[in-house]
Structures are given as C-alpha cells and as structure tokens.
Amino acid sequence: MFLKRAVLALQALLAATLLAGAALAGPVVNSGHIESELVAQESGIAPGGTIYVALRQKIIPGWHTYWRNPGDAGEATKIAWTLPQGWSAGDMVWPTPQKAKLGPLLDYAYEGEVFIPVPISAPADAPVGATISLNAAVQYLVCEQVCVPEDAKLTLLLPVVAGAAGADPRWGPVVADVLAKAPKPAGLKAVFKLDGQSLKLAVTGGPLKGADMAGAYFFPYSPKVIEHAAEQVIDRGPEGLTLTLKPGYDFVGGGTPPAELQGVIATKAGAWEVTATAGEPPAAAGGLGAPAAETAPATGTSGGLVGALVFAFLGGLILNLMPCVFPVLSMKAASLAGHAHDAGKTRLQGLVFLLGVVATFLALAGLLLAVRAGGAAVGWGFQLQSPVVIAGLALLMLLVALNMSGVFEIGTSVQNVGSGASAQGGATGAFFTGALAVVVAAPCTAPFMAGALGYALTQPAVISLAVFLALALGFAAPFVAVAFIPGLLKLLPRPGAWMDVLKKGLAFPMYGAALWLVWVFAQQSGPLSLAHLLAAGVLAAFGAWLYGLGQERRASGKPALVSILVALLSLGLAIAIATVGALHAAPPTAAATSAETSTGPGLAAEVWSPEKVKELQAAGRPVLVDFTAAWCVTCQVNEKVALSGSKVADAFKAQNAVYLKADWTNRDPVIAKALAQFNRVGVPLYVVYPKNGGQPVILPQLLTEGLVIEAIEKAGQ
Numbered sequence: 065m066f067l068k069r070a071v072l073a074l075q076a077l078l079a080a081t082l083l084a085g086a087a088l089a090g091p092v093v094n095s096g097h098i099e100s101e102l103v104a105q106e107s108g109i110a111p112g113g114t115i116y117v118a119l120r121q122k123i124i125p126g127w128h129t130y131w132r133n134p135g136d137a138g139e140a141t142k143i144a145w146t147l148p149q150g151w152s153a154g155d156m157v158w159p160t161p162q163k164a165k166l167g168p169l170l171d172y173a174y175e176g177e178v179f180i181p182v183p184i185s186a187p188a189d190a191p192v193g194a195t196i197s198l199n200a201a202v203q204y205l206v207c208e209q210v211c212v213p214e215d216a217k218l219t220l221l222l223p224v225v226a227g228a229a230g231a232d233p234r235w236g237p238v239v240a241d242v243l244a245k246a247p248k249p250a251g252l253k254a255v256f257k258l259d260g261q262s263l264k265l266a267v268t269g270g271p272l273k274g275a276d277m278a279g280a281y282f283f284p285y286s287p288k289v290i291e292h293a294a295e296q297v298i299d300r301g302p303e304g305l306t307l308t309l310k311p312g313y314d315f316v317g318g319g320t321p322p323a324e325l326q327g328v329i330a331t332k333a334g335a336w337e338v339t340a341t342a343g344e345p346p347a348a349a350g351g352l353g354a355p356a357a358e359t360a361p362a363t364g365t366s367g368g369l370v371g372a373l374v375f376a377f378l379g380g381l382i383l384n385l386m387p388c389v390f391p392v393l394s395m396k397a398a399s400l401a402g403h404a405h406d407a408g409k410t411r412l413q414g415l416v417f418l419l420g421v422v423a424t425f426l427a428l429a430g431l432l433l434a435v436r437a438g439g440a441a442v443g444w445g446f447q448l449q450s451p452v453v454i455a456g457l458a459l460l461m462l463l464v465a466l467n468m469s470g471v472f473e474i475g476t477s478v479q480n481v482g483s484g485a486s487a488q489g490g491a492t493g494a495f496f497t498g499a500l501a502v503v504v505a506a507p508c509t510a511p512f513m514a515g516a517l518g519y520a521l522t523q524p525a526v527i528s529l530a531v532f533l534a535l536a537l538g539f540a541a542p543f544v545a546v547a548f549i550p551g552l553l554k555l556l557p558r559p560g561a562w563m564d565v566l567k568k569g570l571a572f573p574m575y576g577a578a579l580w581l582v583w584v585f586a587q588q589s590g591p592l593s594l595a596h597l598l599a600a601g602v603l604a605a606f607g608a609w610l611y612g613l614g615q616e617r618r619a620s621g622k623p624a625l626v627s628i629l630v631a632l633l634s635l636g637l638a639i640a641i642a643t644v645g646a647l648h649a650a651p652p653t654a655a656a657t658s659a660e661t662s663t664g665p666g667l668a669a670e671v672w673s674p675e676k677v678k679e680l681q682a683a684g685r686p687v688l689v690d691f692t693a694a695w696c697v698t699c700q701v702n703e704k705v706a707l708s709g710s711k712v713a714d715a716f717k718a719q720n721a722v723y724l725k726a727d728w729t730n731r732d733p734v735i736a737k738a739l740a741q742f743n744r745v746g747v748p749l750y751v752v753y754p755k756n757g758g759q760p761v762i763l764p765q766l767l768t769e770g771l772v773i774e775a776i777e778k779a780g781q
Contacts, residue, residue, distance in 0.1 A: 088232045089120075090198075090220035097124050097206040102198065102220035105181070105239035108229030109196075109222055112188035116157075116181040117220060118239045119143060119202060121174075127208045128173035131161035133285055133327075135171035135292045139205040139213075139764075142774070143182065146199040150187030157181040157246050160328060160335040161283060166209075167378075167516075168371030170293035172283055173207075179242045190224045198222055203770060209378055213768050247328040247335040252304075254340035256325045263290060263311040266345030267329055267338055268304030275333040277305050282338075284327040288314040288759050306345055319759050369527055372516045373534040379513030380538020413494040414547025418540040420498025425536035426529060428502065433525055449731040451588045451646040454695070455597050457503065458581035459604050459642055465574035466605060468567050472612030498540065517745045580697075587694035587729050589646070596645020600638040607634030667713035672726035674738065677753060684755050686721040686779035688772070691739060691749035694729040698765060699748045706767035715773040719755075719780030754779040 088104040098121050105116040119141070123129060130138040145153040158180065161172040184198065198220045205211050223229075231237065252269035265282055277300050284290055294310035313319045325340040466472065513535065520531035582601070586594045607630075614627030670676070672689055680687050690707070692699040706712070707723070716723060728735045728747055739749060742762060750763035752775045763775055 088220070088222070089235060090218055093216040093218060095214040095216050097127050097212060098122065098129070098204070098214060098216075100202060100216040100218060102200060102218045103179075103235040103239065104220060104222060104232050105236050105243075106229050107223075107232045107236075108225035109184070109186045109190070110225060110227055110229065111186055111190040111192065114154075114183050114185040116239055116243060117184045117198060117222075118179040118181040118235070118242065119156075119200070119218070120177070120179050120235075121204075122177050123175060123206065125176075127206050128162075128164055128171075128175045129178065129204050129206055131172040131174065131283070132156070132158050133172055133283065133287050134205075135164075135173075135287070136169035138171050138173070138207060138211070139771075141180065141202065141204040143180075144201040144203075145182075146201070147184075148196055150189070151196070151198075152185045154183035154185070157183075157243060159242055159246050160330050163281070165293065167375040168293055169375075171207075172292075179239060181239055181243055181246075184222075186224065192224050192226045194224045196222045196224060203774065205764075210382070211764065211766075213771055215770065245334070247330070247337045250336040252329070252336055252338050254325070254329075254338040255343035255345055256340040257343065257345060258311060258315055258321070261311070261316075263309040263315060264306055264345050265309060265325065265340055266301075266304065266306040267340070268301070268346060271334060271336060272304040272329075272331070273302075275331055277331060280305055280307065280329065280331045282307050282309065282327055282329055284325065286314070286322065286326070288312050288317075288319055289322060289325060303346070313759065369530070372520060372531050376513065376516035376520075376531045376534035377538035377541075379516055380535040381541060383513070383535075383539050384542055410547045412491060414544045416491045416494040417498040417547075418537075418544050420495035421502055421540040422533065422536045423495075424499040424502040425532050425539070429520075429529055429532035433528055449588075449693075449695075449729070451585060451593065452643060454581055454585045454588065455600070455642040455646040456639075458578050458585060458597065459600060459638060460500070461574050461578035461581060462601055462604055463608055465571045465578060466608045468571035468574060470564075470568060470612075471605075472608050473615060502536070502539070513746075584695045584729070585646075593645040593648060597642050600642035600645070603634050603638035603641065607631040607638060610634065667707065667716060667723060669723045669725040672724040672735075674734070676724060680722050680724075681753055681755075681757050686719050686755040686776055687724060687753040688716075688721065688776060688779075689724045689726060689751045689753070691726045691728060691735065691744075691747045691751070693727065693747050696747045702748060702750075702765075702767045706769050706772050709769050712769055712772055712776075715776050719776050721755075721776050721780060752776065752779050754781075 088107050090102040092099050092101045094100075100119065100121050103118050103120050105118070109115050121129065121141075130140050132140050134140055141156075143153075143156060147153060159174070159178065161174060164171040164173040164175075186196075190196070200218045200220075201215065202218060203213070203215045205213050231240070250269065250271050252267055252271065254265065254267045256263060256265045258264075277298055280298050281296055282290075290312045291310040292312075297308040299306045299308070315321050323342065327338060328335050329338050516531055516535065520528040578601075582594075582597060585597055589597075610627050610631035614624035614631060617627060618624035669690070672691075677687055677689065690699075690703075692703070694700075715721070726732075726735050726738065728739075739745065739747070742749060742751065748765055750765075750767065752761045752763060754761075761775065761779070763771060
C-alpha cells in the first residue's frame with residue numbers, strides 16, 4: 065500500500081513538473097466573429113480543491129458581446145457546463161463592462177479580449193494523476209450594427225494533482241488580475257428612494273471615502289430598474305456619493321418595484337458590488353436637499369431625436385436586405401444596368417428614385433399619423449391590412465413581370481427597360497420604382513427601425529416626419545450611391561443582348577412577389593374572394609398579351625386598334641373583378657381561428673388575447689406571444705426557421721409552456737394596442753412571459769431555435 069501511494073505521489077509530482085512550463089488551455093474555437101477557449105488560473109487541481117477556469121474570448125474589432133445585464137438591447141453570454149460526477153461549477157465572475165451607446169440605446173458590453181472566470185470544484189475523492197475533461201457549451205450574441213447569435217463547444221483537460229499545482233505560467237497572472245479587478249462586495253452601505261421622477265441611489269463606505277468620483281456609474285443587474293441611456297447625475301459627499309437616476313419600468317412603467325437594488329458601482333478607483341435597500345439617503349452621501357427637477361437627468365427631445373434619426377437611417381439601409389423588397393429592386397437593377405455607361409441618365413434615375421422613395425414614405429407616414437390622430441389603432445404596414453390594396457398590388461406585380469418577360473412593352477416602362485424609356489431617361493419609371501419599393505417594403509421592420517418608429521409616433525408631427533424622412537434616405541441610399549459612382553457601373557459590359565436576358569430573368573422575382581401577395585390575400589379573405597383574384601389575374605394576363613399583340617401589329621403597319629381596345633377592356637374587367645372580391649372579403653371567423661394550429665412537429669399555436677395571457681400566467685405557465693402577419697416576410701421566415709422544429713416543441717413541452725399567436729394580417733385594434741404597450745408600431749414582435757409572473761422579455765426580431773429554447777427554459781425556471 066505504501067509503495068502504491070509513493071508511485072501515485074511520484075506520478076503527480078512528475079505531472080506537476082511537466083505542466084509547470086506549459087500553459088493550460090483548451091483548443092481555440094472560431095465561431096465567425098469570436099475566438100473562444102477555456103484557460104485555467106492554475107496548472108492543476110487537487111482533490112477537494114477549487115480553481116478558476118476562465119472563458120477567454122477574442123472579439124474582432126468593432127464588434128462586442130454583452131454583460132450579465134446587456135442594457136437596452138442584446139443578450140448576456142451563457143455557459144452550460146458538462147462535468148464529471150461530483151464536480152461543480154460556480155457563478156460566472158463578470159468583469160466591469162463598457163458602455164456602448166448607439167443612437168438612443170445604451171448597452172453594457174465587452175470589446176477586444178474578455179475573460180470571464182468560473183470557479184470549478186473537484187470532489188474530495190478525485191483520483192490523483194487523472195486528467196479530467198471540462199466541457200462548456202457557450203452561447204453569445206455578438207453585435208456591431210447587426211447582431212449575430214453564435215456558439216462554441218469548448219473543452220479543457222485538467223490534471224488532478226496532489227497538493228497545490230501552482231499558477232499556470234501563461235494564464236495564471238491574467239486570470240488573477242481579472243479576479244482582482246472584478247466587482248466584489250466591500251462593505252458598502254447603499255439605500256435608494258424614488259423621489260418624484262428621479263431615483264436616488266446613495267452609496268457610502270470605506271472605498272468611497274476620498275475617492276475620485278468623476279465618471280462614477282451604476283450598472284444594475286436588472287434591466288428594468290433604470291433607463292440605461294439616461295444621464296446619471298453625481299453628487300459627492302464626505303462618505304460617498306448619491307447618483308440621480310431615471311427610474312425604469314419596475315418603478316414607473318407598471319412593474320413591481322424591487323425590495324433591493326443590486327448592481328455595480330464603478331469609479332476610477334475600482335468597482336464594487338452593492339445591494340441597496342429602500343430608505344432615506346444619508347446626508348453623508350451628498351446630493352440631498354435639491355429639488356428632484358434640478359438633478360433629474362436631461363432627456364430633451366433633441367437628444368432623443370438625434371438617436372432616432374440615426375436608427376431610422378440604419379433601419380432604412382438594412383430594409384434593402386429584406387426579402388419582400390428584393391423583387392421590386394430587381395426592376396431598378398435592370399434599369400441601372402441599361403444605363404451603366406451613361407453617367408447623366410444614371411444620376412438622374414438615382415435622384416428620381418430617391419424622390420419617389422421620399423415622397424411615398426412621407427405620404428404613408430402622413431396618412432398613418434392622420435389615421436392615428438383620428439383615433440384608429442393602426443401601425444406601420446397598415447396599408448397591407450387592406451384586401452383591396454393587396455389585390456391591386458398582386459395584379460400590378462403580375463403586369464410588371466409580364467412586361468419584363470416581353471409580353472408587352474410600354475414606352476416609359478415601369479421598370480425603365482424599354483427603348484422608349486431609355487431614350488427619355490426613364491425618370492417616370494425610376495419614380496414609380498421608388499414608390500412601389502416603399503409600398504411593398506412597408507410591412508418589413510428591419511433592425512433599428514422598431515425603436516425609431518416607436519419614438520416617432522409619440523412625438524409631434526414635424527418630428528415624426530423627420531424620422532420617416534431619415535428612414536427614406538437610408539432606404540434609398542444604396543441605389544443613389546451606386547448611381548453616383550461611375551466606376552461600379554462601368555464594370556458591367558456594354559449594352560447588348562445580355563440586357564434582354566437579364567431583364568427577362570429578373571421578371572421571375574416579380575412573379576414570386578405576385579404569388580406571395582396572392583397568398584397574403586388568401587389569408588385575409590375567403591375562398592370566393594380568392595377565386596375572384598385568380599380570375600382577375602388570368603384576365604389581366606390575357607389583356608397584357610393582347611396589348612403586346614397590338615403593339616406588334618402596329619409596328620408592322622397593320623391595324624391594332626381592336627386588339628388594344630380589347631386588351632384595355634380585359635384589364636379594366638380584371639381590376640373590377642379583383643376589387644369586388646376584395647370588398648366582399650370574408651376573413652376567417654373567430655371560431656375558425658380559435659382552433660390550435662401547428663407550426664411544425666408538435667408545436668401548436670393558440671390564438672392570443674390579453675385575457676388568455678393573464679389566465680396562463682395565473683396558472684404558472686410560461687408563454688411566448690408571437691405578434692405576426694401573413695404579409696410580414698420576416699415573421700414567416702422566423703416561424704419556419706426558429707419555431708417549427710421538434711427541439712422547440714420538446715422545450716415547450718418540458719416547461720409546460722404555451723405558444724400564442726397574435727395574427728395582425730387583418731386590422732385589429734386590440735393587437736395594435738398591445739404593440740403600443742411595448743413601444744412597437746409593427747411586427748414581428750416576440751414576447752416571453754415567465755411562469756412566475758415576472759416582467760415580459762422581448763426577443764430579437766431575428767430568431768434562432770437556440771434563442772427560443774433558451775428563453776422558454778429561463779421563463780420556466
């Protein structure tokens with residue numbers, strides 16, 4: 065027995081000696097924007113001991129991840145450990161984050177290289193000389209102007225040694241430094257008090273006595289207790305400081321005020337964890353006696369407007385990437401290709417396209433504001449809630465596609481590919497293309513748009529229109545920029561037969577757009593109305609063919625009046641039939657929509673109502689509400705990609721969760737009111753209600769299966 069122990073001890077000593085000169089780290093995993101790995105503070109662990117293993121992430125420049133409270137947007141990094149039996153992982157040690165401001169939002173983020181240590185404990189009977197595999201599944205959201213959910217499967221081989229193993233030669237000092245600087249309790253006393261429209265947080269204690277308070281900031285653990293982007297006013301006292309904060313949802317928005325206010329006080333001297341209780345701030349903390357209005361953070365319209373304008377412009381740029389816009393922009397692509405070597409005409413088209421976009425955006429915005437001022441509960445994309453508009457757009461898309469396919473030609477063709485349009489510069493077609501792109505793009509809500517539009521519709525009309533103007537400029541910017549950069553267009557070959565092939569090829573996205581609109585119409589209307597629209601489509605196509613036939617006869621010197629008149633009669637009859645069908649549309653009845661509908665293997669959606677949410681919360685069940693519409697392409701993509709898989713269904717079943725769908729395809733003031741409560745004017749919107757009755761959580765507009773599963777599991781805890 066003695067000999068066996070001696071051998072084991074010798075093996076452990078040898079292992080420790082070999083490890084003393086080698087850094088203990090797992091393989092590096094590159095998930096796209098981040099390189100991740102596990103690194104250890106010490107070169108081994110003793111039975112019954114605890115060491116820190118850190119998640120090391122190297123983030124590419126310009127991108128960031130998030131703190132435990134991400135702030136106004138984002139998602140905290142999460143680690144799920146898989147350890148041998150008897151081993152355990154403690155809480156993540158979060159370094160003090162940076163403030164990342166973008167427009168009106170403020171996030172708490174990490175940039176560059178970040179280490180997040182986690183204590184790992186070994187059982188007392190861990191075998192000395194063994195090498196243990198620590199496995200971690202890491203999920204994180206990495207963002208620049210757009211956000212990308214990524215994950216990494218990490219592994220670290222950790223030797224079990226007898227006695228202290230010593231610091232890891234490479235990572236030991238780094239992890240030790242992170243732990244030393246990480247916020248930790250320091251015996252500070254903190255109290256908070258709601259004072260009118262301000263929230264006073266007073267902190268006193270040893271580390272703050274005589275410390276430099278310039279730039280002091282409170283990072284709350286809860287995302288609902290303060291307005292993150294509002295200024296934090298500092299008042300210095302002999303024993304500490306008082307921060308004047310703008311209270312958040314839990315205090316002034318209908319939430320439940322907390323009994324404790326937890327977070328981190330960060331100063332130039334260091335950062336410390338604080339837990340504040342409700343009470344009267346002491347005079348030694350400073351900042352007392354002044355009226356709340358004098359120390360309340362300034363939240364003037366000018367600052368909010370600037371942020372909203374920036375977000376609207378960015379949202380307009382991203383709107384060009386939405387699937388519903390692709391077909392219409394294909395017309396503009398064909399037009400620019402046709403004038404690629406005529407700088408004057410190209411620039412004219414770019415400017416007129418901009419004019420069409422701006423005019424249509426402002427017209428829709430003005431109509432939206434007028435309708436809302438009249439008391440109607442409508443939101444962005446409201447025009448596509450009308451079956452008449454959908455039917456008209458479907459026929460228009462079909463005619464544009466037939467035109468691009470060469471069935472007929474128009475001298476000033478809507479997509480500017482006809483020879484007559486080329487001769488005249490295509491200004492009319494460019495304006496029309498811009499207008500049509502806006503009408504079809506309206507149901508899409510791109511990232512950054514939701515907050516900007518929510519802000520716009522709470523402001524006076526002039527400010528609202530300014531935000532919509534910024535959205536229009538962002539939407540038009542790519543094509544205007546291309547029109548004014550001759551070098552890009554000159555990369556295309558000279559005009560020739562390839563242009564006709566391109567034009568006919570780009571007709572197919574327009575056919576797809578027409579079919580999509582017919583599908584939307586089918587969701588809004590009954591079978592009889594759909595039959596009307598299909599018949600109208602056949603008549604419209606017949607009329608377009610006759611019109612093209614008449615053009616050919618006239619070009620060859622033959623009589624064409626009869627063909628053209630019959631064509632116009634067919635088109636008029638098609639419009640009349642489609643209009644009658646749309647006006648007599650019969651939306652699905654309440655009885656039909658109340659039944660459960662399956663979005664995939666096993667996951668069934670129930671019809672949403674405010675009463676249903678309250679009933680399920682009272683029963684202690686987590687709830688996901690999907691505010692959606694048939695005309696919202698992003699909604700349909702999310703449903704197929706993130707809400708229809710068997711893994712999601714299993715997660716709902718495991719948590720006894722319920723999936724509710726609020727269908728806004730047809731106008732519904734109750735849904736519009738619910739959207740407004742979340743400061744939204746359009747879809748998609750995904751809201752998760754925890755089973756314990758806590759505050760609802762808003763998910764990103766672009767979903768993944770993992771994101772949905774994680775949200776439901778968290779809501780079920």
